[in-house]
Structure formats: C-alpha cells, structure tokens
Amino acid sequence: MPYRLSLYRQMQRIRLCEEQLARCHQRGLIHGACHTYVGQEAIASGICAHLTTADVVFSTHRGHGHALAKGLPVVELIAELFGRSTGCSRGRGGSMHLFAPEIGLMGTSGIVGPCILQAAGAGYSFKLLRLPNVAVAFFGDGAVNNGAFHEGLNMASIWKLPVLFVCENNQFATEVPFRYAAGNPSVASRASGYGMPGIELDGNDVLAIHAAAQTAVERARSGQGPTLIECKTYRTRPHSEGMGDYTYRTREEVAAWRERCPIKRLRATLLTEDPTLESQLNAIDAELQAEIAAGTEAAENAPVPETASATQHVYHESPTRSDLTTALESTLRQTANPETRAISVVAATVEALDFEMARQPGIFVLGEGIGIRGGNFATTSGLYAKYGADRLCDTPICERGFVGLGCGAAMTGTRPVIDFMFIDFINDAFGELINQIAKMQYMSSGRLRMPILLRGCIGIGHSAATHHSGSYHSIYSHIPGLRVVVPSSPFDAKGLMTHALRCQDPVLFLEHRELMSTKGHVPVEPYEIPFGQARVVREGTDLTVVAIAFMVSKSIAAAEELERDGFSVEIIDPRTVSPLDTNTILHSVAKTGRLLIVDEAFAPCSLGAEIAAQVADAGFDDLDAPIRRLNGAFAPTPYSPSLEKAVVPHVADIARAMRDLIDE
Template identity: 65%
Template sequence: MTTAVTTLPEKDTLLDLYRTMQVIRQCEEELARCHQRGLVHGACHTYVGEEAIATGVCSHLDRTDVVFSTHRGHGHALAKGLEPRQLIAELFGKETGCSGGRGGSMHLFSPEIGLMGTSGIVASCILQSTGGGYTIKLAGDERVSICFFGDGAVNNGAFHEGLNMAKIWNLPVIFVCENNGFATEVPFGESSAIPDVGRRAQNYGMPGLELDGNDVLDIHEKAGEAIARARSGEGPTLIECKTYRTRTHAEGMSDFTYRTREEVEEWKKKCPILRLKNQILEQGLVETHELDTIDDEVSQLIDESRQFAEDSPWPDPASATTHVYSASSEEPAPVAEPDPGTRELNFVQATHEALSEEMAKNPRIFVMGEGIGARGGNFNTTSGLFDIYGGARLCDTPICERGFVGLGCGAAMTGSRPVIDFMFADFVNDAFGELVNQIAKMQYMSSGRLTMPILLRGCIGIGHSAATHHSGNYYPLYAHFPGFRVVVPSNAYDAKGLFRKALTCDDPVIFLEHRELLTAKTAVPEQEYEIEFGRAAVVRTGTDVTVVAIARMVHHVLEVIDELAADGISVELIDPRTVLPLDTETIRASVARTGRLLVVDETFPVAGIASQIAAVQADLGFDDLDAPIKRLHGAFTPTPYSPALESAVVPTPEMVANAVRELVAE
C-alpha cells in the first residue's frame, strides 16, 4: 500500500513519525495486558489501529498549542508529548499519574504541554476547542487549537454549534474527526444517511478533507497545511480521517456481536505503522536496523514506564476532596465591606460598574451572549461596553447556549476569563451538561492544574407574567454540584461586591439576578470592593425569630418586619447572598439566640436550599430550637402566565408575616 503524498518529508521527520506511532502502539498493548492483570481499575479505551492520526496532526504542534480530546485519548496525549509513565500511572490510579489519580483513562490532563484534557462525554471537546481558539484570537498570537473526536460526535449538536462558531469568528481551530466506523458499537452508516464527514464542512464555509486515516504521511501533509492556514488567520478546517480500531471499544468488552473477525483481520493488514515502515524501507530512505533500534528503545521505555507506575505510591485518601475549588479561593481572606455611602445605583448599574472596572484592567475578560454586543444586553448588562472594547470582547452569539457555554469552558481552560451572559437562566438549561460535567468538574479532574475563571450570569425569578420559560430560579440545582459558586444577591450593593468577586475568583461562578430586582436602587460605593462568597448578611437584628430569605424574598420580609415589630415580634433577617457556599454558621448563631427559624424562598421546597439550612440546623443546633423549623416556598409547579395564577405561586409579604406569627405561636 502506498501513500497519497508525492513528496516525502525529511528522514528525521519520518523517523519521528514512526517512533511516535510505535510509542502509542506499544503503550496501548502494554495497557491492554495490564488491564487483564487487573492493574487498570476502570475503563481502558485503546487507540490501536488509529495511531497515524494523532501522530500526523500533533507532529506540527508545540507545547503552547492546545489539544482537546475524547474518551479514546491515550494516543492524542502521547503524541502531544505526555510521557508514557504518566499515562500508565494514571490508569493504575497512582499519585504520579497525569491527573493525580483523579481521572483515569478518560480524563487525562497535562496543560503544561498543551494537553487540555480528554473527556468521557462525547463532543464536548469540539466546543472546548473553539474556546481554546477564542483565547488565541483574543491574545492575537499564532497558536492553534485542535480537537479530536470520533464519528459518534458528528451527529451531536455540539458538532454543528462548534463548527458554526469557529467559522463565523474565524477561529484557529482544526477539527479532526477520527471516523473509525462505529460510535461505540453502532455502525456510522446506521446513524448517518451520508457516512462521510469532511464534506459537511462546506455547509459551514470552511475547508473540509476526507483522508485515509491510516496514511500518516498524507495526514501529516494535509494537517500541516490546515494548521499553517489557522496560524496565519485563515480560520478553521475540518479533517476527516477514515480509520478503524482493531481492538474492542474498551478492554474487556466483546467485539464480534456487531462486526466480524474477518473485517478486523482485514483492517489489521492495513496497520498504519507497518504501512509507513514498508514504504520507507522500499524507497530506501531508512535501513531496517534503524527501525529495529527504535522498536527496541520504545519497548524498553514502555517497560520502564510500567515499572515506574507499579512502583508509584497511591494518592493520599485524605486528599480525595482537594482541587474541587482553586487553591487561591480555598482560604478567603476576610475583607471588610465598605460603607455604602449615599450614591444610589440600581442592580444592573451596580454589576455594570463592576464589569466595566474589571474589563478595563483585565484584557482576558470577554463577554459572550445573545444581544450583549452593540445592543448592550437585553437587560442593559453591557450597555456601552461594545463601543469601548469591540466585538471580540463583547461577542454576540448565535442562539446556541450549549455551544457558547462549552466555548466559555474551553476559553477558561486556556487562560481567558469569559463572562457568559445567558439573559434568562431558563435558556442555559440546554447547556446543562457543559456546566455540570465540564465546567464544575474541570479543576478537580485536572487535579488543580487548570483553573476555571468563568462567570455565568442570567436572570431568574417570577413576575410580570414572564411565564415558565423566563422565570425559573434553578439555584438549588446548581448548589448541588461541587465546583460551583452560586450567587443570588438581593440588592445592588451586594451585587457589585459579589460580581467583582466573581470576576477575580478562579472558580466558576453562577451569578443569578432576580429580574424583579434589576431596577431596585440602593446606595453603592464608587470604590472597588469585593464581598466574599459564603458570608451571609444580617440585614436586621432581632431576638424572637430568625428569618432567612433569598433574593426577592429579602424585600418581602423587610416589607413586614416593622409591622411585626409593632406587634412585639422581633425578627432577625439573614440574607445568605450565596447559596454555595452557604453560610449556615451565621444562621445557627442567630437561632442560638432566637430559638426559631423560618426560611423564605421563592422557589420549590423539594431538595431546596431551605431543606439544607433546616437539616444543618437540626443536626448541629438541635438544642437551640424552641419551635419546629418552618419553610415558606413558592408552589411546586411551573410558573403560570396569568397574573391571577402567577401571584398564587409566589410567597407574598402577607404570607411571610403570617408564617412568622404562626412560628412564634408554635
């Protein structure tokens, strides 16, 4: 078998390509053996038969270029420069593994060499690579962002959203589709009417190639051209490499329920390594012994690597929960909150001021969302900033929430500080997987070597007949996931301080603004200041009842607090301000004085923030309780449209007052 290439590369390059493919092959075969021996504890997806693709593409990259990969990522990691011993140790679950034992086969991270991560979720890497490309575009340098994905990813929405965004913003991204004919065990021909991928590129307006994925020389040449185009600002390319994996989907699985032995044997004869070897030997470019020497050297390297992994220590079990949050935010320094002064701003103006201040200082900040560019945001969140910072930093998006949230993830991984403005929190539900599987887990998966400075903001809250797709609250949902910071401010003063904190914090922050509070004004200092996450505000002190209220409900309580005081009921009002972390200490200290606790929350009771507050109080402060813990919630229903129905599903100030009175009578 020959190559499509007419001009062969230099001998050194040929030997390098050969060596890289040998490293991948021998390492994979060793891992397969180790899997059988029980040294690999979880999944093990090998790359045997597909070595030419990672090798041909990555031979053009240096350690500053970024690679995003998929569940079958060993080959990409090795071709990008990961040492085999770090890979094997990771699969062995050892401390010396490239993810410190937090990842395994599908979560390989080595950002130091531009390996930004492999992923157990199909197609997310496509979006993350566009984020890598966006970082490079903002920085204005000549790096490239590469993603590898299988044919299984191309019928996923992320493929469409990612390729579209990459082209409309002309990002330096190479999309490499490794079409091995099966998505897990489903034949590509059954899941695509047209089982070719490269030709889809024309629909996005970018070059598309359909290559023989076992011809390393052709891949090397064509990828080289595509990467050169990307580096010179000519935008993305889609490269399909048709290939075949000659081992099972994952080690230990059966293979011949969906394909035949004969087919596998036929493809083994097309082995890309053998093909290159025969080619260069036939042409007399190298001597046999030179290749034999490489084989022996690699064999010795893999032996030593396995030995290293076996000898390596286990990670310390006491460290199992470290790296959920960035090291910089684990121990927040107490900061004094400034005097509010006399200048009044509304909620939107307050966050705008914080955003504007930080954008002026930090060129890595960019804002992305629908209508946040020249228009200034549906809620004026970015008004005027487009004129100052331009379209790259105030980037209007197509309506593809999963796409631009995934892009934001990749941008944060590569050093940008994205602000994703999704207008209504309801809209971002389409991006749920990117949020909880990728953004929330990324710092942990990478054992703390990646930080995730991404701010996701949007409106929540019931009111003005917004109906059910524009009124969800959702914060209890996000508060369930380790890795997030979830902010739900109730006033402009807190909003500015917390927004600024979000823009300097290295953790992903979900910043939810109640739409009914956007125009509410409070005194806001002109100076720059931050409010720590996880520090509740004691809004009013009192002695009889502790009332914890979130967002708009703080205002409902304030509306009736004086009336209750006139009746001899002294209410202490606490606003948690962030629901993750949740400051239950301040609440417990208050209940230790009052003996009574009521939580008022607009959203649903089930598995909610109030449940958590009540559980912690009952657990740690049981002896302080002089009455049952009470919760006042919105109705457990989607939000209705009609004002008559809508007002019946949200707690009212009157209901708050009644709940307090009833609690005092308990």
C-alpha cells in the same frame, strides 16, 4: 531525525504502550475502562507533529494516543491508568480523563462532544489574547451527529477561530455503525455547511495526515480560521478492553483492517525506499519496548494517592487577593462615608464589569444581544463602545455551544462572562456546566482554573411564564465545583460581581428580575464582597428568617408588620448559596430558637432543605420549634397573573408563616 522516522516512532510508542495497557488490564492493574487507540495511531501522530506545547489538544474517551502524541511521558499515562499519584491526572481521571495542561493536553473526556466546543473556546482565547496558538479537537464519528459539532463548528467559523476539528471516523460509535447513524455519510462534506474547508483523508496514512495538518495548522495560525479534517480509520481492538467485539462486526473485517495497519504501512514505505533503515527501525522498537517496560515498572511501584486528597481541588485553592483589591478595600474602610449614589442592581453590576474589563484584558462577554444592543437588561450597557466586538461578543442562539466554548476559553487563559438574559436558557447547557465546567479544576488536579461567570435572571413576575421565570440555584448548589451567587441589593450586587470577576472558580450570578431596577446606595469605588458571608439584613430576637433574592425585601416588609405586634424578626440574606454561610445562620438561631427559610424556588431538595438539615444537625439544641420553609409552589410558572400570583410567596404569606412559627 527525519520527520518520517519521528512519525514512526510516535505511532509505535502509542501502539506498544496500548498493547502493554491491554496486558495490564488483563492483569487487573487497570481499575476502570481502558479504551485503546490501536489502529488509529496515524491520526494523533500526524496532527500533533505540527503542534508546540503552547498549542492545545482536547480529546475523547479514546485519548491515550492524543496524550502521548502531545508529549505525555509513557509512565504518566500508565501510572494514571493504574490509579497512582504520579499519573498525569494524579489518579483522579483514569483512561478517560487524562490531563496535562503543562504540555497542552487539556483533557480527554468521557462525554462525547464537549471537546469540540472547548477547542473552539481555546481558539477564542488565542484570538482575544492575540496568541499564535492553535487548538485541536479530536473526536470520533459518534460526535458529528451531536449538537456540539454543529454549534462548535459554526461558532469557530463565524469568528474565524484557530482550530482544527479532527474527526477520527473509525466507523462505529461504540457499537453503532456510522453508516447507520449518519444521514450524510461524508463528514468532510459537512464543512461546507459551516463555511470552512473540509478534507477527507485515509486515516491510516500518516504521511497524508501529516501533510494536510500542516496546511490546516498554518491556516489557523495565520488567522484564516478553522478546518475540518475527516480521517477514515478503524480501531482493531474492542471499544473497551474486556468487551466482546463480534456482535456488531466480523472477525474478517477486523483482520482485514489489521492488515491496513498504519505503522506497518509506514515501515513498508520506508523500507521500500531505503532497506538499510531496518536496523534503525528495529532499534527504535527496542528502545520503545524498554521505555514502556520501565514505565510500567515505575508505575507499578508508584504510590497511590493519599485518601485525604480525595476532595482537594474541587475549588481553586489558596485564593490570593490582588494588591489592588486590598488597596481598594482599605480605601473604603478608611473613608468613613465613601461616596455613594443610588443606582440600580443592573447599573451596579455594569460598574463592576466595566472596572474589571478595564483591568483584565482576558474578560469577554458572550451572549445574545449583549454587543451593540447592550444586553436585554442593559447588563452590558455602554461597554461595546469601550471594548469592541471581540470582548462583547454576540452569539448565535446556541446555549450549549457557547457555554462549552466558555469552558475551553476559561481553561486557556481568558475569563468569559456568559450572559443568558434568562437563566432558564442555561438548562440547555446543563451537561457543559455540570460535567465540564464544574469538574475541570478537580479533574486537572488543580492545574487548570475555571474563571467563568455565568449570569442570568431568575424569578417569577410580570407574566414571563415558565421559560423565563426559573430559579434553579438549589440545583447548582448541589454540584461541587460551582459558586452560586444570588444578590438582593445594588450594594451586594456590585461587591459580589467584583469578587466573581476576580475569582478562579466558575460562578453562577443569578439576579432576580424583579430586583434589576431596584435602587440603592452603592459606593463609587470598586470593592469586593467575598463569597460565603451572609448579611444580617435586620436584627431580631424572636425568629430567624433566611431569605434569598426578592424574598429578602418581602421578608423585611413582613417583619415590619410583625414588629407592630411586638415580634422581633431577624433576617439573614446568605448572598451566596454556594458556599453557604451556615455559621451566621446558626449564630442567629442560637439567639432566636426559631428558623424560617423563605425562597421562591421549589422546596424539594432545596436551599431551604439544606439549611434545615444543617441547622437540625449543628443547632439541634438551639431549636425551640420545628424549622419551617416557605417556598414557591411545586409547579412550572404559569402565565395568567391570577395563576402566577398563586405560585409565589407574598408578604402576607411570609408574615403568616412568621406568626405561625412564633406560635409554634
């Protein structure tokens, strides 16, 4: 079929499907929001005509058209909106979260902006893996005044990533007019600010879009970098089905844009050139009507997802340990005294990272000063020389941007390691972490993996003050989909880092700065420490202390003090906060009857609170005293040494808390 008929067919499929969905929304078959693409069909159709299934699309809340244009069967879209198990997201997503990674539909999103960063990340994967694929970000005019636009376009430009940034300027961000919200009303002109081509198109002219996209895609595939395409268009249905439409725009304006319908326009063009096409076009319409009717019926008859599956795919399931892992571990087991030397926590993690980078060509490190410099804390020392700039990639200071980019990269076959120096900086990327990275495996019903490692220093000390001293592991542990690792020794750091670099889930690897140069014996051979296995650091019978990070060594010192008075303290290091090994803690409390949790982080809603709740529940009858917590002060970290000293637990404080609890 000539490409123009294909474009007609694609646009009409989208239009008829959207109109059907609007009807179904009125019938109550659609449970949540329904954002239709009516009026904008030319853009998805014109761009996606150039894409293969290996190319990837990242889309917005108004993504039905992108999904269909990328090849999603009508029935899977309708079934998803009906909340059926045969929907493209298996009923987990609905209108705003459509996933079909098999065909390169990497997700539509309810958050404005991240798709730009994720497309850049996919572009990074393709560049690193030397694949000829391109990534496309579709976004509205609302996204271009968002930081993700700036950060994403800039990174794509400096690294010449194979990405198309397609702005569908439909003139309203929900109901806020673009003419009001933009200082520079030309989106395309902004491209020059990032050093890339910017093209402004009539978004209702599918042939123009098709032509421009061809150039942009070729440019991307040939390694010349990204292009920004602005398509000026208009949605002729409300922001979301069921919403009022005439508070922020007029009926007349909408009616005028309906007349500029891209489908009508192409049809007219085709018939002007060749009136005999009418029957063919009508046949296409009829065929699509039948397809959509059949799709609707099939979707209505499809089963709803089993409720038991509601918590499936939060994490990657049935993790398989590689043969290499097994072999290495058995080597360690068979060697009674494996060769070790005393190295620092940092050196132990570099060793693990180096070994895994050699094995896995998809691992790359992102961060500020992690390239030639080797990292602020020497976390990538010596690796740049071995693996080069693409795999040790210095970033602009745009945490949100490169975390979002990392997300897109992890979705498309590479394993980013993001090195924050200080984990406080990740807070600028909180949305990318919580809304995207943590949820991606679940939203894609387990079809995407999220092998990304985010590392940085935690902890108070040396007057780093409040923006370089945070410990936020409790916050991350609250979020389903994340793994949270907090090592306290070089041995653990190497084994946990190795596991993190083989794990398919996003991992926060949080190293206490005051432990970075702590030395300990570490085997030369690689080995893994699985997550969720606490370590009994010290055995005892009178009191169980759960301590994390730097508090482990402090608690050991306090326990030795108490031992001189005849008290026997057991110390447990959970090593990973999520998953948390409550069994080891419960087992210990069953022995001692007393539990103290020592954590430098804030107390409210903390790791300690969680452990206390779980032990109070499952270990109630084992308790001979109340559960106690010892935390850092509930205050930002101050600078002056005298103030800093006052907000963190010291050995004497821990010893006192231990004695108090033993007396209780």
